[in-house]
Amino acid sequence: MSRTMVALDFSKKEDVMNFLDKFDKPIYVKVGMELTYAFGFEMIREIKARGHKIFLDLKLHDIPNTVKNGMKNLAKLDVDVVNLHAAGGSAMMKAAMEGLNEGAVNGKRPLCIAVTQLTSTSQEAMNEELLIPGDVKDVVISYAKLAKESGLDGVVCSVHEARAIHEACGADFLTVTPGIRLSSDSKDDQKRVATPQFAKEEGCDYIVVGRSITKSEDPYKTYNEIEAIMEGK
Numbered sequence: 749m750s751r752t753m754v755a756l757d758f759s760k761k762e763d764v765m766n767f768l769d770k771f772d773k774p775i776y777v778k779v780g781m782e783l784t785y786a787f788g789f790e791m792i793r794e795i796k797a798r799g800h801k802i803f804l805d806l807k808l809h810d811i812p813n814t815v816k817n818g819m820k821n822l823a824k825l826d827v828d829v830v831n832l833h834a835a836g837g838s839a840m841m842k843a844a845m846e847g848l849n850e851g852a853v854n855g856k857r858p859l860c861i862a863v864t865q866l867t868s869t870s871q872e873a874m875n876e877e878l879l880i881p882g883d884v885k886d887v888v889i890s891y892a893k894l895a896k897e898s899g900l901d902g903v904v905c906s907v908h909e910a911r912a913i914h915e916a917c918g919a920d921f922l923t924v925t926p927g928i929r930l931s932s933d934s935k936d937d938q939k940r941v942a943t944p945q946f947a948k949e950e951g952c953d954y955i956v957v958g959r960s961i962t963k964s965e966d967p968y969k970t971y972n973e974i975e976a977i978m979e980g981k
C-alpha cells in the first residue's frame with residue numbers, strides 16, 4: 749500500500765471522482781475539512797467503496813468528553829486513520845483513544861495520530877504569536893512523547909522532525925509528514941517544507957501531498973513519480 753497520502757482538498761465532488769478515476773489500484777487518500785464540511789460523510793463511504801484507504805483529517809481539539817464521543821462516532825465510519833491536536837493535552841488524547849476503542853468496528857479501531865505543530869507554523873510564529881518558547885523541533889518532539897505516553901499511534905510533523913521523533917519514541921511510532929513540495933513548487937502557505945526525496949531519507953512513514961499532485965499538469969504521473977521515490981524504486 750502506498751506511502752503517499754493524497755490530500756483530496758477539492759471544492760467539487762466531481763473533481764474528487766475524476767481524480768480517483770485515474771487510479772486503477774487502491775491508494776491512500778486524506779479527506780479533510782474542505783470535503784467533509786461540504787459533502788458530509790457520504791463522501792467517505794463513496795471513496796471507501798472504491799477500495800481506497802482513508803485518513804480522515806478533522807484535527808479534533810476540545811474537552812476530553814467531547815473528543816471521546818466525537819472519536820467514538822468517527823471510529824464507526826471504519827476509516828484507517830484519524831487525528832487530533834496534541835495541544836489538547838494528555839487527558840484529551842487518552843479520552844480520544846477510549847472513544848475510538850468503544851466505536852471500533854469488528855474489534856478494529858482507526859489509527860490515531862496527533863498534530864504536533866502545523867507545518868504552516870514557523871519558528872517565529874510559534875515563539876512570538878503562540879507564545880511557545882524554545883526550538884520548534886524540541887517542542888514537536890515533546891508533543892510527540894506526550895502523544896506516545898497517551899497511547900496514540902503516531903504524529904503529524906514536518907519531515908525535519910521525523911528522524912528525531914523515531915529516535916525518541918521508537919521506530920514503530922508513525923511519522924506522517926505534510927508540507928511536501930517538489931523543488932520547483934511554490935511553498936504556498938507552508939513553512940516547514942521538504943521534498944519527497946528528503947522525506948524518504950529521513951525515514952518518514954507516510955508523506956501527505958496535496959497541491960503538488962492535485963494541481964500538477966498530470967496528477968497521475970506526479971503521484972507515481974513521488975510514490976516511486978517513497979518506495980525507493
Ligand SMILES: O=C(O)c1cc(=O)[nH]c(=O)n1[C@@H]1O[C@H](COP(=O)(O)O)[C@@H](O)[C@H]1O
Pocket residue numbers: 755757778780805807831863865866867868904905926927928936938956957958959960
Ligand atoms: O493534519 C494534516 O494533514 C496537516 C497537518 C499539518 O501540520 N500540515 C498540513 O499541511 N496538513 C494537511 O496536509 C495537506 C497539505 O496540503 P498541501 O500543502 O497542498 O500539500 C493539507 O490538507 C493540510 O490540511
